[in-house]
Amino acid sequence: MDAVIVDKLEKKFNGFTAVDKISFSMKRGELFGLLGPNGAGKSTTIYMLTTLLKPTSGSATVNGFDIRTDSEAVRKSIGIVFQDPTVDIRLTAYDNLDIHGRLYGMSGQKRKERIKEVLDLVELGEWKDKMVRTFSGGMRRRLEIARGLLHTPEVLFLDEPTLGLDPQTRRHIWQYIEKLRKGGIAMMLTTHYLEEADYLCDRVAIIDRGRIKALDTPRSLKGIIGGNIIRIEAREPQKLAEMLKKSGFCKAPKVDGAVVSFDVKEGGKLVPKIMEAASKAGIEIENIEMRLPSLEDVFIHYTGTSIRAEKSAGGGMMMGRRAHGF
Template sequence: MDAIVVDRLEKRFNGFTAVDKISFSVKKGELFGFLGPNGAGKSTTIYMLTTLLSPTSGSAKVNGFDVGTQADDVRKSIGIVFQDPTVDTRLSAYDNLDIHGMLYGMDGPSRKARIREVMELIELSDWQDKMVKTFSGGMRRRLEIARGLMHTPNILFLDEPTLGLDPQTRRHIWSYIEKLKRQGITIMLTTHYLEEADFLCDRVAIVDHGAIKVLDTPKRLKGMIGGNVVRVSSSEPQKLAEVVKRKGFADKPRMDETVVSFDVKDGGKALPKILEAAIGAGIEVESIELRVPSLEDVFIHYTGSSIRSEKGAGDMMMAMRRSRGY
């Protein structure tokens, strides 16, 4: 039996389709990633799978329970780490976990034992009696993860677990997620960080505009795109793309502002040809780069745009302003 089975799940808000009849399943013990820009429908999907939002149509089973008709059973068997912070900063770390345990029906002794376990896991044991308002962003996120694990769920949902954290702290969080994975818990995470999906996930679904564009292991996704990627930065990217396409060196050039990317079988041979073609057409080449495909190339290939050019930063600023209470 799969941990999560989603069948043509759809969510519409006043005519706007946030999630467009998606279907997928997550195996037990798998670390499954939803990769996409902000507004792609990732969080909406998580909300539906965690029974916080009811679907417009379609169905989903989590741990074998239907999200529509068996909400309480679903809730007991899952842990959630939301995108925005949800720990109570005016309580100690211990009280946050203790009250969570009560809300999930754990008795006193098992709460106490489990708090020790999860606090050790996230290496915050020394901080358990400190008020959460004194915690840094990374520590709060770790505490959220600990709380999500408090009632020993079978599946953990992580919605953008490293959003807004510095690279070092992000690495740190990744190591905890890897540790959890080794313990055998099923994890579904959403992210708009390509490296994160690549580094952590067993399988990745690339989502855009509420639909899954492609779903596979990061390795196979990268393998879908030729052997190498040649990226050329120039003054006339449009013209360069046409020239290279006409000469038949690469058939699907991708544009991202001043950079054109070509998927080629053998980069070493293609690179001089592309450069020659550019010079022949009188195009000024600023830089040229040869590399193995990354998930970003896959992302651009399937969605037609770079994940970085989305308006993610603006949304995040808004979220930050909100959380400061302006």
């Protein structure tokens, strides 16, 4: 039985469709990524799977429990690391975990041992008696991860676990997640950081405007684009593009300013030939670059827009969040 099975799950807020009948499943022990820009419906999906929001239609099971009819069993078997900090800053790290353990019905001895274990895992052991108010953003996130793991859930949901953290702290959080993966826990992670999805996830679902556009391993997703991406800067990009098409180097080169780009199967062999053809045609090439495709290219391929461009349009995200009613 898969850890999470989602079947035509849909969520509408006052007529606006945030999640549009998505279906997918996540295996046991898998690190599954939901990748998309802000407002794509990632958090809404997580909220439905964690029973904080009721779906408009469709169904899903988590650990075999139906999110609509068996929400208490779902909640007992999952851990959640929220995007916005939910640790209580008015309490110590230990108290936060202690209360959490009690809420999940952990007995005294087991609770104490487990608190020590998870605090050590996120390297907050020395800070256990300090007020969370004095913690940095990274420390709070680590405490939140520790708390999500305390009751040994079978599935851990991580909603943008590194949002707003500096690159060094982000790497640090990645290490914890990797450590957990080795422990065999299934994890579902949302992110709009492409490198995060690429680096961490076993499989990635690209989600945009409430729909899943593609779902596969990062390697296979990148394989869709082809072998390499070639990017050429030229004085006369239009002329270059015409020449590339005519000579059969590629079918549909994209022209963006002075840059012509296209993807090919084996770029290495092609580059010298392109150089030769260009010089014959009298087109001056200023710079030529060949690289392996990234998830960014995959994202553009499926959604037609760059995830980074969408990111700056943050206003829509805030409105979506408010619509949750928290």
